[in-house]
Amino acid sequence: MTEKTLRSGALSPGLTGSPEHVKSSVSKFRINKDFLFEYKSVIALLIFMVAVSMISDSFFSTNNMLNILRQTSINAIIAVGMTFVILTSGIDLAVGSILALSGALAATLIGMDFNIMLVVTLTLAAGAAMGAMSGLIIAKGRVQAFIATLATMTLLRGATMVFTDGRPISASSGAASDAFSFIGSGYLFAIPFPIYLMAFTFLAAWFVLNHTRLGRYVYALGGNEAATRLSGINVDRIKLAVYSISGGLSALAGLIVTSRLASAQPTAGNSYELDAIAAVVLGGTSLTGGKGRITGTLVGVLIIGILNNALNLLNVSSYYQLIAKALVILLAVLVDTRSSRQS
Amino acid sequence: MSTQSKSEPVFQMKDVIKIFPGVRALDGACLNIYPGRVMALLGENGAGKSTLMKVMTGIHRCDEGQLKYHGDDVVFRSSRDSRERGVSIIHQELNLIPELSIAENIFLSREPMGRFGRIDWKTMREEAQKLLDLLDVPFDPSTPVGKLSIGVQQMVEIAKALSFSSQVIVMDEPTDALTDKETESLFKVIRQLRSEGKGIVYISHRLQEIFQICDDATVMRDGRFIAETPVYQLTEDDIIEQMVGRSLEEQYPRIEVETGALALEVKNLSAPGVKGISFQLKEGEILGISGLMGAGRTELMKALYGANAAQSGEIRVAGEAKQIKTPAEALQSGIVYISEDRKGDGLVLELSVSENMSLCSLKRFQSAIGKINRSREMDSVQHFIKAFNIKTPSAKQLIKNLSGGNQQKVAIAKGLMINPRVLILDEPTRGVDVGAKKEIYQLINEFKNKGMSILLVSSDMPEVLGMSDRVLVMHEGKITGEFDRQEATQEKLMRCAVGKAA
Numbered sequence: 001m002t003e004k005t006l007r008s009g010a011l012s013p014g015l016t017g018s019p020e021h022v023k024s025s026v027s028k029f030r031i032n033k034d035f036l037f038e039y040k041s042v043i044a045l046l047i048f049m050v051a052v053s054m055i056s057d058s059f060f061s062t063n064n065m066l067n068i069l070r071q072t073s074i075n076a077i078i079a080v081g082m083t084f085v086i087l088t089s090g091i092d093l094a095v096g097s098i099l100a101l102s103g104a105l106a107a108t109l110i111g112m113d114f115n116i117m118l119v120v121t122l123t124l125a126a127g128a129a130m131g132a133m134s135g136l137i138i139a140k141g142r143v144q145a146f147i148a149t150l151a152t153m154t155l156l157r158g159a160t161m162v163f164t165d166g167r168p169i170s171a172s173s174g175a176a177s178d179a180f181s182f183i184g185s186g187y188l189f190a191i192p193f194p195i196y197l198m199a200f201t202f203l204a205a206w207f208v209l210n211h212t213r214l215g216r217y218v219y220a221l222g223g224n225e226a227a228t229r230l231s232g233i234n235v236d237r238i239k240l241a242v243y244s245i246s247g248g249l250s251a252l253a254g255l256i257v258t259s260r261l262a263s264a265q266p267t268a269g270n271s272y273e274l275d276a277i278a279a280v281v282l283g284g285t286s287l288t289g290g291k292g293r294i295t296g297t298l299v300g301v302l303i304i305g306i307l308n309n310a311l312n313l314l315n316v317s318s319y320y321q322l323i324a325k326a327l328v329i330l331l332a333v334l335v336d337t338r339s340s341r342q343s
Numbered sequence: 344m345s346t347q348s349k350s351e352p353v354f355q356m357k358d359v360i361k362i363f364p365g366v367r368a369l370d371g372a373c374l375n376i377y378p379g380r381v382m383a384l385l386g387e388n389g390a391g392k393s394t395l396m397k398v399m400t401g402i403h404r405c406d407e408g409q410l411k412y413h414g415d416d417v418v419f420r421s422s423r424d425s426r427e428r429g430v431s432i433i434h435q436e437l438n439l440i441p442e443l444s445i446a447e448n449i450f451l452s453r454e455p456m457g458r459f460g461r462i463d464w465k466t467m468r469e470e471a472q473k474l475l476d477l478l479d480v481p482f483d484p485s486t487p488v489g490k491l492s493i494g495v496q497q498m499v500e501i502a503k504a505l506s507f508s509s510q511v512i513v514m515d516e517p518t519d520a521l522t523d524k525e526t527e528s529l530f531k532v533i534r535q536l537r538s539e540g541k542g543i544v545y546i547s548h549r550l551q552e553i554f555q556i557c558d559d560a561t562v563m564r565d566g567r568f569i570a571e572t573p574v575y576q577l578t579e580d581d582i583i584e585q586m587v588g589r590s591l592e593e594q595y596p597r598i599e600v601e602t603g604a605l606a607l608e609v610k611n612l613s614a615p616g617v618k619g620i621s622f623q624l625k626e627g628e629i630l631g632i633s634g635l636m637g638a639g640r641t642e643l644m645k646a647l648y649g650a651n652a653a654q655s656g657e658i659r660v661a662g663e664a665k666q667i668k669t670p671a672e673a674l675q676s677g678i679v680y681i682s683e684d685r686k687g688d689g690l691v692l693e694l695s696v697s698e699n700m701s702l703c704s705l706k707r708f709q710s711a712i713g714k715i716n717r718s719r720e721m722d723s724v725q726h727f728i729k730a731f732n733i734k735t736p737s738a739k740q741l742i743k744n745l746s747g748g749n750q751q752k753v754a755i756a757k758g759l760m761i762n763p764r765v766l767i768l769d770e771p772t773r774g775v776d777v778g779a780k781k782e783i784y785q786l787i788n789e790f791k792n793k794g795m796s797i798l799l800v801s802s803d804m805p806e807v808l809g810m811s812d813r814v815l816v817m818h819e820g821k822i823t824g825e826f827d828r829q830e831a832t833q834e835k836l837m838r839c840a841v842g843k844a845a
Contacts, residue, residue, distance in 0.1 A: 211714045213705045219694060220702055226688035230650055230680070231702045231757075232670040290693045 040335065041284055041299045048303065052310040059313060066192060072305030073198035076298070077253045078272055079279040080205045081131075081246030083297045086280050087209075088242050089222045089289025090145035094134055095250040095276060097156035099269030102127040102251035104164050106180075107171035107264035116176040120183075124251050130156060131247015132240055139236035153273070164266040172262040184260030194256050201249065205294045214241060222289025278325075279304050282332045303328070351414065353378045353542040354399070354430065354511050359408030361394055361566075368394045369405065373568040374561050376511055376542035381533060383553045383574070384546045386563035387586055387804065387837075392546055395563070396513055400425040400432045413510075431504035432513040437496050441489030446471035448488050449503045474502040478532050494525025501532060512536065513544040518552060530556050548635050550579050550841050564588050579843065580834070587804060587833035595809025596781070598788045600627040602812070605662060606796035607678070607765050609647065612656030616642030617820045620656070624765065624796045629787065631811030632800040635840050639820035640800045641683055644767050647798075648680035649673040660764065674703060677764030681754050683773060683800070685747070689754050692743040696735050697724040699742050700753055704760040727756035732782060748779025755786065766790060769800045784810060804833045818842040 053059045078095050085092045106123040114122075130152070137148040171180055186193040209215035217238050220228040229235050250269075258264045283300030285292025307328055311321045352375040361369035369391050376382050386392050397403040399410070401419025410417050412430070419425035422432070439448050446467050447454075455470070457463040471484035480498045488496055497517055504512050514533075518526045533543060533556055545557055553560060553574060560577060562569040562585040569585050603626030612620040616639045624630050632640050645651040647658065649667040658665050660676045667673045673680070682689035690699050701708065701720050708720040724738045731752045735745055742750060751771060758766060768787070772780045787810060791797060801807045807814055814831045816824035816839035824839030 207714075211717075213709060213713070213715065216698060216702070216705060216715070219698070220691045223691035223693040224688070227682075227691050228702070230648075230670055230682060230688045232674040233702070234669075234671065290691070 041282060041296060041303065041332070044332070045299050045303050045306070048310075049306060052306065052313070056310070056313040059310065064309065064313075066195070068302075068305050068309045069195045069198070070192040071308070072301050073192075073194035074253045074256055075272065075275045075279060075304065076198045076301040077201050077249050077256070078246075079276040079283075079297050079301050080201050080294065081242075081249035082273075082276040082280050083205065083283075083285060083292065083294055084209075084218060084242040085145070085246050086277070086285050086287060087218050087222045087289055087292055088239060089225075089287075090138065090239070090242065091149060091277070091287075092131070092134065092243060092246045093146070093149040093273045094130070094153040094156055095246060095253075096269035096272040097153045097160065098127050098130045098247050098250035099254040099257065099272060100264070100266060101130065101156050101160040101163065101254075103254035103258035103264040103268055104160055104169055104266065106255055106258050107169040108163075110171045110174040110177055110180050111169070113175040116179040119176060119180065120255060123255055124248050127251020127254065128244040128248035131243040131245070131250070134247070135240040135243030138243065139239040160266050164264065166266050168266065169264040170262065171258055171264065177262075180259050181262060182259070184256045184258070194260075197252065197256065201252070202294060202298055209294055214238070218242060219290055222291070224290070275304060278329045282329065303332075350377060350379075352376055352411075353413060355409070355411040356395070356399060357409040357411075359395065359398055359405045359410075361391075361398055361403060361405045368566055369398065369408075370566040371568060372408075372563060372566060373571070374399075374544070375559075375571065376544055377559070378510070378542050379537055379540045380558040381537055381543045381545050381556055383557035383560040384544055384563070385553070385560055385582060385586060387802070390563045390586070391566040392563060393515070394566070396432055396515065396544070396546070400430055400513070426504075426507050426509070429508060429510040430513075431507060431509040431511070433497065433500045433504060433515065433517060435516045437493075437500055439488045439496055439499060442487060444485045444487055445475070445482060445491075445499050445502075446484035448499055449474065449484075449506050470506070471502070474505055477505065478502055478535075479528070492522075492525065494521045494529065497521070497525075497529065498532065501536075509541065511542045511544070513546070515546045516548065517545075518547060518549065526552075548841060550582060550843070553582070554579075562586055583834050583837045583841075587837055595806070596784055596788060597809060598792065600791050600794075602626060602628045603794055606660065607647075607798075608657075608659040608662075610657040610659075612643075612646060612653055612658065614642065614646035614651050614653045614656075616651075617646060617817075620822055622815055622822065622825070624798065626764075626794045626796055627791055628813070629791055629797045629799055629811045631807035631814040632798060632817065633804060633807045633814055633836050633840060634802075634817035636802065638817040638840065640817050641769055642820070643817070644680055644769055644798065644800060647673070648678060648767065650680070674761055674763075677762075678767065679703070679758035679761055679763040679765070680767040681758050681769060681771065683769035685750050685754060685774075690742050690750060692741070694742060695739045696728070696733070696742050696745070696753055697721060697738040700724050700727060700738075700757045701760060703757055723760065724756075727759065731756055731786060746779070748775040748783070751775050751779070751783065752786075755783070759790075763795065765796045765798065767798045767800070770802065771799070772801070772803065772806060804836055807836070808833065816840050 058064055082092055082095065102123045105126055106119055109119045109122060134149045134152045137143050138145050171177060182193060184194060188196060209218065217228065217233050220233070221235055221238050225235060254269065257268055279300035280297050281287065281300070282303050283292065283296030283298070285296055307325060308321065311324055316324065354376040356372065356374045359369050359372040360367070372391055372395050374384065374395060384392050394403065398405045400422045401424055402422050419428065419430070449471050450467050455463040455466040468484045475482065475484060478498050478501060480495060482491065482495065488499060491499070517529060521529060536543060547553065557574050559571060559573050560582065561571045562582065564586060605623055606626045607624040610621050620643055622630070634640050642651060646653050649669045649672050652668060658667055660678065665676045667676060686692065697720065701724060705715060708716045710716055721738060728735065728738060733749050733752045735749060742753060745753070755771065771783055775783065787797060787799070799807065799810055808831055812828050814826045814836065815822050816836050818840055819842065823842060824835065826835060
C-alpha cells in the first residue's frame, strides 16, 4: 500500500503545475537538498497520508477520500482567492463574512422563486462586489490590507446580522430549491459536485496565474510594487481585481455551504479566513508576496483537510484537534522561514 | 581661520584600499584630521568619500591601509564601537526616532539607570539639558524629536555625538536640508567645537561653505587621495580642477550620427523637485543630463515618464502635445524610462529574466482569449539576450542571480521591447563592471544609430562628456547650463553643478 501511495503521489497536481523556474531542477530529477526543499509540503503530505493509513484502515477507502475532498472544497475555493491576494502581498480577512452574506442573499433569492442561474450569477457578482469594496479601500484609500479587510470583515458580518435578523434563512422552499441543493449535495458520476467546483476553480486559477497578463502582474506587484508601477502597469486595478476574485470565490463557497445545509446561517464562515491563510502559507506562498504557486495551495488545503479527517478517524476530541492543527501550521511555517533565511 | 595651528593629527588614515566585488572603491585614500581644525572632504559622486567614512567608523573593514587614532593603530569593530571611543559620524539621513524625546534620543540604549532597572529620568533630562545649553538649542529635552525642524534635529545628533565625548565628528552633507539661518547656527556650533579642540570632517558639495567654515581641504577622485591643502591657499577653480582631474581618456566609443527631426520638446515643465525645465531632443541625439546627487535629475525624468505628476508645462513628442500622467501613457507616447535603482523600482527580483524583460510589453504577446503566447514571448526575449550579449544560463533564470551589468542589460532590453522613440537611461552604468560598461555604451550607440533619442542621466562626468552630443546641467531642480559637446568640459559642468554661473 505504501508503494502505491508514493506512485500516485508523484502524479499529484503538486508536481505537474510547477512554474518555469523550477523545471530545470526537476528535469534532472536528482533528489538533492534543493529538491526536498522545493517539494517539502508535498513530501510532508505524502508522509502524513502514509502515517494515517497505517493507523486507520478506513482512511484509504474511496468513500473517505471523496469525503475529504468534499469537505476540503469550501476551504480550497476560498484559499484560491486568498492565494491571489497574498501573492500581491495583501491579505483578505473578509472572506468568511462575504461567505455568510452572499449565502444569505442566495437563500433569500431562492425563497423568492428566482431562477437558479440568476441566483448563482447574482450571488457571485455580489461577492465580487464586496471584495471590490476591500480592494477599493486598499488601492485608492492606501489603507493596509489587514486593516481594510478587518473593517470590511466586521462591516459585512454586521450587515449579515441585520439582513438575517440573526436567524437562519431557509433555502429548502422555492421553485429552484432542488436545483440549488445540487450545488452542495449533488453527485455527478458518483463524485460530489463541490469537488468539480473545486477542481474547476484550481484549473482556472492556474491558467490565470501562469498564462495571462493578470497573473504575471500579480506576481510582479507582490515582488516589487514600485517597479511594477514604473513598468506602466495600473497597480490599483490589479489590487481591485484580486480582492474581487477573492470575494467572488468566497461567494461560491457560500453557495456550497448554504446549499448543503439548505439554509443560510448568519454565523457561517466564521474564522474561515484563518484556515484559508493557513492553507496558502502551508503551500509555500510567501506572506510578503511575489512568491508562491497555486499548486502549493492545493497541497496546503489537502494537508489541513486530511489532518481534520485523520483526527476524526482517530477519535481525537475536537479540543485537541485545534491544538494539533496549530502545531502543524507552526511547524510548517518555522521550516519555511528557516529555508528562506538560508537562501 | 583657525585659532590653532596644525599639530599632530588626532586621526590619520593612510593608503586605504577597499575592494568591493568588481570595484576598487578606495585605491590609496588618505585623510588627516587635526584637533581644533575643520577638514573638508571633497570629491565627485562616487569618488569614495562615503566609503572612506564607513571604513573610518568601522562599518566597513579596509583591505589594506593604516588607521591611527591618537597615534595608535586602531580598527573599530562597528560604528557603535567607534562612537564609544570618540569617533562619531552624523549621516545625511538622521538616525533619530521621531516619537521619542530629545533626551531619549540622545541617551538611547544607554539610559541612566536607577534602582530596579528603572530609568533615571531626572539625570537624563539634566544631562541632555546641559548638552542643549552648550549648543544653544532653545528646546526642552522632553520635546519629541519629530516636532523639531531638520536643523534642530541635526543639533540633537551633534548633542548625541558630544555625549559620547567625541574627539572626532564627521558631518556628511549636513546643510543639505537646512535653511540659511539653520546653516548659520550650525556653523556657529562647528566653530565652537573647533575651539574646544575637536577634529571635524566636513563633507559638502557646496563649495562656498568650504571657504566659510573649513581650514583644510582633502580632495579625492576615483577612490584615490589627490591633495590636502589649507583652504586659504585654494580658489574654487583649484578645487574643481582637483576634483575632476584633467585626463579624459578615450574610453567612450562615440559615433557621429546625423540628427533628425525633433523627437521631444519640453517647455517650462515643473514637477516635484524640478522647476521651469525647457529643452529639446532630436532623433539620433544623445542628451546628457549632469548634476550632483539631489539636483533633481531623476525627478525630472520621472516627471517626463509620468511617474511623478507634472504641475505645469508642456511635453511634445514628435511635435504632438502629450498628456503624460502615468507611465502607461508615457509608454504609449514612446517614452521609456530605465530606472537608476534596479533593485528599488527597476526590476522584480523574484521574477525570471524573461518575465522582467516582457513586463512592459506583455500586451503584444497576448492572444484573443487573453492567453500569453509563451513561445512568441520567448522568441523576443531570446532575441534580446543574444543581441545584448546577456550572460544568463537561461531566460528562466531568476534575475536576482545575474550580475549587475547583466541585470542592467535586461532592464534596458525591457525598455527596448516597446520600441521607444525616446529612451531615458538613468545612471545606466552604476554598479556595473568595466567590461559591461563598454558593452552598454555600444548598445546606446546602436540605438542612436537607429535614430532613437536618448536622455542619458549620469553622475559620471567623463561618461556624460564621452557619450553625449549635448549636455544639460542641473542644480537644485533647475537647468543651470547647456553645452554642446565641443565646448563642454568637466570644469564647466562642475561649476554649473555646484550652482556657480558658467
